[in-house]
Amino acid sequence: MHLLQYIDDQGKRAVGVTRNGQTHRINGVSSTYELVQAALGAGSGLGAAVEARGIGAPVDKLALATEGRLLTPIDHPDPAHLHVTGTGLTHLGSAATRDAMHKANGDKPAGELTDSMKMFRMGLENGKPKAGEKGVQPEWFYKGNGHIVAHPGKPIPSPSFALDAGEEPEIAGIYVIDADGQPRRLGFALGNEFSDHVTERMNYLYLAHSKLRACSFGPELRVGDLPRHIEGKSRIIRDGQVVWEKPFLSGEDNMSHTIANLEYHHFKYDLFCQPGDVHVHMFGTATLSFADGISNRTGDTFEIEESQFGLPLRNPIRVEAEKPVVVAGLY
Structure with missing residues (x-):
């Protein structure tokens, strides 16, 4: 359904x-x-x-x-009560691009593991614990609330100060917190966890900044458990032509963590168990056009599809005009 x-x-x-x-x-x-x-x-x-x-x-x-x-397949009457978060380095092969970024910046000498590779290996070793046991916590990040979500088909805004406008084809878990503070999983949707990879590449401590961008998910919410194997396509369309296309894999067969382990390490915080809130949690990817040297621009359209999730998720890019930042005192 x-x-x-x-x-x-x-x-x-x-x-x-x-x-x-x-x-x-x-x-x-x-x-x-x-x-x-x-x-x-x-x-x-x-x-x-x-x-x-x-x-x-x-x-x-x-x-x-x-x-x-x-529209997105779920939203909240008050957008401030919809939280968009995510986990990285969760998929087999997902560490390769990040590791290359760090080595290119001279973060680690040749032969020494970067922090990204260390965390990825932690997931390989203990990201799929046995039932009743706790696994290692993943990389985690915050994207924003409901105000940063673009509806399917609508432009994803990229701020004027961004250095990159890169798609990330992912699966998003959709949750609502019930009256007792219990997370209730509704199902899963396609997601575009839009990020700024050039900013991230400058220094991995800029990861938090690189994730504070808009995103999109949907158009359909697949009610129920996540299929173990997901194999979709991610494309960039420019002037009516496909300029980049690559398959993306997800589902636990292609991941270094279980969904249950990722959920535990998100909802273990009381902050994320407030009754009535909606959570959209992106589970990560191993496929990026940025890794193939693609630089996206205004008018390009992202297309993410996987037949098990219904309609494809399509969004064009819109680069925003510069906005002055003025902090006014109230003393």
Whole structure:
């Protein structure tokens, strides 16, 4: 079962459900968040909540995408209560580009492990603990709240001070915190964890700065567990032509951590277990156009697709104009 949010023909928000290749509007709800709260209130799952409301008219997902009427598959009524975070160095092969960055900057002599490679090896050794045991914690970063999320099909803004505008094709876990502070996993979606790799390459301590960028996820929320093997395509389209394309792998068969271990090390913090909050957590990637020398620019379009997640995620880049920063006193 997949869920998506969109703007209907009357300009109002709506939620659709895809099952057995058919998409229909869900009656009586205007947001996925509303549907989730109904499921929590009834003590049921999302499937039962959909059945309780019933389905209405069929929905043409491709038309919605073409007309720019798709929304992210979940949001929060108050964007400050949606948290976007992520983990890095979690996929087999994901350390290669980062390690090369550090060595190119002379961070470590030849033959000595960089900090990135050390952390990657920690994941290989203890990122998939046995049931009931705790594994090693991964690299973790904060991207922002709901204000930095671009809807599918809409431009991802890159700030004027950015040195790079690079895509990161990933899988995002989608969670809502229930009234008791318990994280409740809804499912997974395609994600573009947009980052500034040139800034990161300058010094790995700039990683936090490089991640404070916009992102996008969706268009569809795949309800349920994550498939063990995910193999999609990441593309950059410029002036109607594909200028870069590469497969990306995810799922636990291609990762150095389990999803459960990554979830534990995120939700072990009480800060991230506040009732009502939504969490979008990016699980990392091993595929970057930046590693192949691609420099993206305004008008380029990112396209990330994987058939198990429904519609592809497409977003153009928009470089923003410079904004003066003025700090005014209030004494």
